Amino acid sequence: MATNENLPPNVIKQLAKELKSLDESPPEGIKVCVNDDDFSLIFADIEGPAGTPYENGVFRMKLLLSRDFPHSPPKGYFLTRIFHPNIANNGEICVNTLKKDWNPSLGLRHVLIVVRCLLIEPFPESALNEQAGKMLLENYEEYARHARLYTGIHAKPKPKFKTGAISESTTALNVDQSNTSAVNADQKITVGGAALPLPSQIPSILVPLIVTARGLGQDQPAIVASAVETRVGGTAASTVASSTTLKKEAGLTKAQAEKKKIDARKKSLKRL
Numbered sequence: 001m002a003t004n005e006n007l008p009p010n011v012i013k014q015l016a017k018e019l020k021s022l023d024e025s026p027p028e029g030i031k032v033c034v035n036d037d038d039f040s041l042i043f044a045d046i047e048g049p050a051g052t053p054y055e056n057g058v059f060r061m062k063l064l065l066s067r068d069f070p071h072s073p074p075k076g077y078f079l080t081r082i083f084h085p086n087i088a089n090n091g092e093i094c095v096n097t098l099k100k101d102w103n104p105s106l107g108l109r110h111v112l113i114v115v116r117c118l119l120i121e122p123f124p125e126s127a128l129n130e131q132a133g134k135m136l137l138e139n140y141e142e143y144a145r146h147a148r149l150y151t152g153i154h155a156k157p158k159p160k161f162k163t164g165a166i167s168e169s170t171t172a173l174n175v176d177q178s179n180t181s182a183v184n185a186d187q188k189i190t191v192g193g194a195a196l197p198l199p200s201q202i203p204s205i206l207v208p209l210i211v212t213a214r215g216l217g218q219d220q221p222a223i224v225a226s227a228v229e230t231r232v233g234g235t236a237a238s239t240v241a242s243s244t245t246l247k248k249e250a251g252l253t254k255a256q257a258e259k260k261k262i263d264a265r266k267k268s269l270k271r272l
Contacts, residue, residue, distance in 0.1 A: 057155030
């Protein structure tokens with residue numbers, strides 16, 4: 001129960017019943033939001049009716065109840081900017097239900113429905129926004145264009161969470177973890193069944209590697225790589241370059257040995 005003193009207890013009790021009814025069965029296109037500690041201030045989100053320049057917009061309004069409510073009508077204001085003949089630039093709403101046609105027997109549901117109907121059928125003859133009223137009477141297309149522009153800028157629905165956004169983030173995280181696991185697996189290549197230390201833990205060395213693939217309970221040789229350079233921070237390019245250098249050096253040594261053999265044979269022939 002509300003604890004404020006803005007309204008008499010009997011009015012608060014009646015409003016509590018009305019607000020409960022609005023919550024359990026809200027009018028079409030209207031959602032009411034209430035502060036339980038102050039029933040004299042009631043907010044509502046109104047969806048722009050289909051087929052009007054306010055379609056696809058959500059407009060927030062408030063009803064301000066005086067202490068002598070329901071003997072005097074509530075005051076209505078649009079908090080969302082809107083281009084409408086019967087809504088002033090400060091948001092004040094001009095509708096007969098909230099003025100000369102007010103009846104204490106009318107409830108909040110009736111008031112909210114009338115305000116939404118005002119978006120469907122404006123009354124330019126009693127305009128608070130003279131520009132909108134004149135435009136509506138003289139050039140409806142221009143009026144509708146202005147109203148749609150205001151709706152698109154100021155009455156955008158509140159953003160919703162993207163469907164699957166969390167699962168997408170989780171999937172992305174799992175992919176990163178899988179990549180990390182793959183890197184770790186690559187770092188654990190075994191040599192003769194023993195795990196190699198990480199590249200950051202060893203100097204630049206040449207080692208023959210036997211990469212093994214684990215099958216059903218046994219190790220099977222998969223690839224035999226000879227003279228592969230494991231270098232701290234090294235790259236595939238440096239490995240290829242080193243291998244090429246080794247081949248050149250081996251070829252040069254072999255050529256020198258052959259030359260020595262030929263020279264020795266020539267000396268032997270000369271002696272004969």
